Amino acid sequence: MSGKGSGSLADQATGKSSANLSILGVALGILTAIGGFVDIGDLVTNAVVGSRFGLSLVWVTVLGVVGICIFAQISGRVAAVSGRATFEIIRERLGPRASLLNLLASFFINLMTLTAEVGGVALALQLASSVHYLAWVPVAGFAVWLVVWRVKFKILENVTGLLGLTLIVFAVCLFLLNPDWNHLFNQATRPAVPEGEAPATYWYYAVALFGAAMTPYEVFFFSSGAVEEKWTVKDLSQSRLNVLVGFPLGGFLSVAIAACAAVVLLPAGIGVTSLSQVVLPVAEAGGKLALAFVIVGVLAATFGAALETTLSSGYTLSQFFGWSWGKFRRPVRAARFHLVMILCLLVGMGVLATGVDPIKVTEYSVVFSAVALPLTYIPILIVANDPDYMGRHVNGRLLNFTALVFMVIILLAALAAIPLMLLSGAGA
Amino acid sequence: MILSDLLTAKVFDDAGVRLGRVIDGRFALDGRPEAEASLAQARLVGLLVSPHSRGSYLGYERRDLNAPWPIAKLERWRHRGSFLVLWEDLHSIDDDGVHLRAGFTRHDIRLG
Numbered sequence: 253m254s255g256k257g258s259g260s261l262a263d264q265a266t267g268k269s270s271a272n273l274s275i276l277g278v279a280l281g282i283l284t285a286i287g288g289f290v291d292i293g294d295l296v297t298n299a300v301v302g303s304r305f306g307l308s309l310v311w312v313t314v315l316g317v318v319g320i321c322i323f324a325q326i327s328g329r330v331a332a333v334s335g336r337a338t339f340e341i342i343r344e345r346l347g348p349r350a351s352l353l354n355l356l357a358s359f360f361i362n363l364m365t366l367t368a369e370v371g372g373v374a375l376a377l378q379l380a381s382s383v384h385y386l387a388w389v390p391v392a393g394f395a396v397w398l399v400v401w402r403v404k405f406k407i408l409e410n411v412t413g414l415l416g417l418t419l420i421v422f423a424v425c426l427f428l429l430n431p432d433w434n435h436l437f438n439q440a441t442r443p444a445v446p447e448g449e450a451p452a453t454y455w456y457y458a459v460a461l462f463g464a465a466m467t468p469y470e471v472f473f474f475s476s477g478a479v480e481e482k483w484t485v486k487d488l489s490q491s492r493l494n495v496l497v498g499f500p501l502g503g504f505l506s507v508a509i510a511a512c513a514a515v516v517l518l519p520a521g522i523g524v525t526s527l528s529q530v531v532l533p534v535a536e537a538g539g540k541l542a543l544a545f546v547i548v549g550v551l552a553a554t555f556g557a558a559l560e561t562t563l564s565s566g567y568t569l570s571q572f573f574g575w576s577w578g579k580f581r582r583p584v585r586a587a588r589f590h591l592v593m594i595l596c597l598l599v600g601m602g603v604l605a606t607g608v609d610p611i612k613v614t615e616y617s618v619v620f621s622a623v624a625l626p627l628t629y630i631p632i633l634i635v636a637n638d639p640d641y642m643g644r645h646v647n648g649r650l651l652n653f654t655a656l657v658f659m660v661i662i663l664l665a666a667l668a669a670i671p672l673m674l675l676s677g678a679g680a
Numbered sequence: 681m682i683l684s685d686l687l688t689a690k691v692f693d694d695a696g697v698r699l700g701r702v703i704d705g706r707f708a709l710d711g712r713p714e715a716e717a718s719l720a721q722a723r724l725v726g727l728l729v730s731p732h733s734r735g736s737y738l739g740y741e742r743r744d745l746n747a748p749w750p751i752a753k754l755e756r757w758r759h760r761g762s763f764l765v766l767w768e769d770l771h772s773i774d775d776d777g778v779h780l781r782a783g784f785t786r787h788d789i790r791l792g
Contacts, residue, residue, distance in 0.1 A: 347704075347736040630751070634738055637747040652748040 281494040282501075284409060287416030289502020290509075291557030292372035293365065293464040293618045295550060296611055298506045299530040300679075301457050302513025303523055305446055307439040310507055312458045316465025317503035319658050321495050323629055326636045326647065326655065327471045328491040331478035333645045338475035339571040341641055342631040354631055355572045357624035359565065362469045364617040366561035367600035370396065371610025372554030375527040380547050386607070393601040396558045400593055405480045405579040412556030419549035423508040425537035431515040439514070452675040459669045460615065460679070463622030465503070466662075469564040471632060476567040480580050485645070512537075526611060565596040615679070622669045625662045633659065681773075686727065688734045690777030691765070693784070700731035702778060704741075706764060726769070727778065728789055730762035737762075742791045764789045 301309050327338040334341060343351045373396070374388035381388075399408055445454040483491065512533035513524065524530055527550070534546045563579070566589040570577035577589040604610060633655050636647045647655070673679075683705050691699045707722040728741070739745055740755040769784035 345739050347738075350736050350738065633748060634751060637745065638739055639744060640739075640742075647747065649747075656748050656750060 278490060278493060280410065281490060282498045283417060284413030285494045285498020286413075286501040286505070287419070287552070288409070288413035288556050288560075289499055290416060290419055290505050290553045291365075291467075291560075292368050292554045292610075292614050293467060293621070294506045295372070295509060295530055295553065296524070296527075296614045297457070297460050297464040297618055298509040299513045299517075300524045300615070301461055302510035303517035303529075304449065305454060305457065306514040306518055307436055307507075307511060308443040308446060309454070309458055309461055310440040310510065311443055312461040313465060313503055313506050313510070315661065316462045317500055317506075319462075319662070320466050320470060321499050322651070322655055322658060323466070323471055323632060324474045324499065325492055325495045326651070327475040327632050328478050328483070328495065329488060329645060330632070330636050330642065331475040332483040332488050332491065333485055333643065334641045335479065335484075336641075337472075337479050337567065337571055338632055338635065339472055339568055341635045341638075343572050343574075345635055345638060345641075346631055351572065351631065354627045355568060357627040358468045358472065359568050361467070361617065361621050361624045362472075362561055362564050362568065363596055363599060364613065364620060365467060365469055366558065366565060366596055367603045368610055368614040368617045369554050369558035369561055370597070370600050371604050371613060372527070373551065373558055374604070375610055376547060376551040376554055379528060379531065380551070385610070386605070389601055389604045392555075392558070393597050396555070396562055397594060397597055399559055400562050400579075401583060401590065405477070408559055409477070409556075412552050412559065415552030416549055416556055418545045419505050419509075419553060421534055421538065421542050421545040421549060422505060422512050425534045425542055426508050426511050426515065428537040428542075429512070429515050429533065431511070436511060436514065450676060452672055453679055455668065456619075456672040456676040456679050459622045459665050459672055460618045462661075462665050463620070463625065463669070464618040465506070466625055467618070467621045468624055468628035469561050471628065472564045472567055473560045476563070476571075476578070480578055482580075488645075524611075562593050562597055566590065566593040619669050619673060619678075622665045624666070626659070626666050629662055630659065683724075686773070686778065689773070691727075691729045692777060692779050694771065694780060694782035699780070700729045700762065701734045702727045703730045703734060703737060703759070703762070704728040724767055726764050726766040726787070728762060728764055730759045732760065732762075733758045737789075741789050759789075762789050763787060 298313070330338050330341065339351075339355075342354060346354075370389065370392050371385070373392035374385040377383070377388040377392065378385040445451050478487075478491065509530070513530075516522075516533035516536055517524065517529065522529060522532070531543065531546045531550065535543045538545075567577060569575075569592045570586070570589045573588075575588040576586045578586060583590045603613070633647075633652075635641060637652065639646055686702050686705065689702045691702060693699055705727055706725045708725050709720040709722055728737070730737075735758065737759050738751075738755050740752050741759075746752045763786035765780060765784055766787065769781050771779045771781045773779070
């Protein structure tokens with residue numbers, strides 16, 4: 253999910269500028285946040301859930317979107333006020349041992365997500381070309397590396413974010429499918445475990461959806477992106493707007509994906525096990541043109557997220573060990589940062605080369621994300637309350653209260669994830 | 681010696697009774713005017729000793745940090761009974777840990 257570091261783009265690029273340009277900047281930031289919100293985890297999990305549970309888990313997507321809004325906004329503020337990425341402060345404030353737990357959890361989940369995203373890029377290319385995805389894995393990995401190495405931060409973020417907007421075709425196709433809206437509305441507002449599904453499976457996918465919406469790499473990317481783009485306190489309102497408008501609209505895309513699956517795949521009894529099934533409803537409703545759009549969208553979403561997870565692997569490790577990092581430095585000035593990213597890409601490609609199903613990797617990555625969530629989010633909450641870093645911009649009472657309520661949900665999801673996985677046979 | 685050698689080391693009083701573990705060091709920046717404080721050499725004032733936990737205090741040793749409330753409460757409970765012992769009150773450091781002088785003082789751990 254991207255959209256994160258999309259600060260005050262146009263107005264920064266052109267200096268302090270007229271109202272027109274800053275409206276453009278706001279619009280661009282929000283559009284990038286929407287288009288970049290969806291990644292392979294959201295695509296797959298929403299389609300799987302839609303095809304099996306209809307819209308009866310939409311409440312989890314809503315919950316997850318609220319959660320990511322809260323914590324992305326907090327970590328963006330920490331970065332803008334302190335001028336430092338959240339993870340650097342966590343390392344400094346909590347000490348090496350407490351933050352090592354945080355690092356390990358986040359880093360491995362991130363690596364798993366990176367693997368899933370690169371696999372997603374390869375699967376999207378397979379859809380477009382009919383060439384087996386394994387042949388595309390090296391191409392995808394190389395392309396990700398090249399962009400991370402050469403392309404400016406703002407460009408890589410905005411291009412993938414804006415192209416990702418083509419996923420709106422899911423929403424368009426939902427209308428073309430002319431569904432029974434009442435029925436969908438009832439599913440969404442009166443959630444129940446559908447007949448033939450075990451409660452453990454329902455709750456397993458609830459945790460997976462929650463993990464997909466709140467994947468830890470998002471906040472690391474978001475706060476590091478804020479440093480890349482040199483946010484200051486002045487950019488706070490823009491960043492808040494990007495998050496609070498962009499992410500919910502991105503969440504709306506997630507719901508559209510689930511709804512398309514609920515309308516087409518659920519009645520036909522098709523369970524989603526491949527990317528072609530994720531886009532099947534779009535092809536059925538909108539034909540070739542819609543299919544072309546959705547392939548571009550999936551490619552942009554997964555490629556964008558592959559860039560973000562690759563960068564996040566470099567960010568987390570460099571920030572923990574105090575190496576210089578960032579796209580704003582030339583690679584030779586941040587050598588270890590770039591080396592980490594290359595190694596992580598190679599590991600991800602190596603895992604995919606074993607022939608493991610990228611869709612399965614995705615499903616596991618979102619569940620393990622849920623397990624790691626407390627380790628990511630508790631430290632962020634602590635540093636956002638630290639007046640030494642935040643001055644008068646520490647969290648307010650209401651925000652702390654809301655964040656703590658979410659922390660309880662996050663803890664419950666984390667504790668329940670593995671038992672539910674065992675009980676439900678990983679959602680089988 | 682580096683501080684990592686001392687962190688989590690056991691702390692004993694002069695009678696050999698175990699008091700807890702070193703969870704942090706407390707430093708002072710002095711000898712320079714405030715504007716140049718970052719140039720000052722950090723001076724080790726003493727060690728923070730916690731009887732129940734070897735984990736970090738996560739910053740909640742500061743008096744003005746009370747939010748978010750449940751986490752602050754939890755950290756203060758985890759580190760209840762912890763104290764600051766001045767460097768002058770150390771008798772020796774060996775493989776067993778840190779040994780304090782007879783008549784050492786337990787200083788308040790809180791900052792600010």
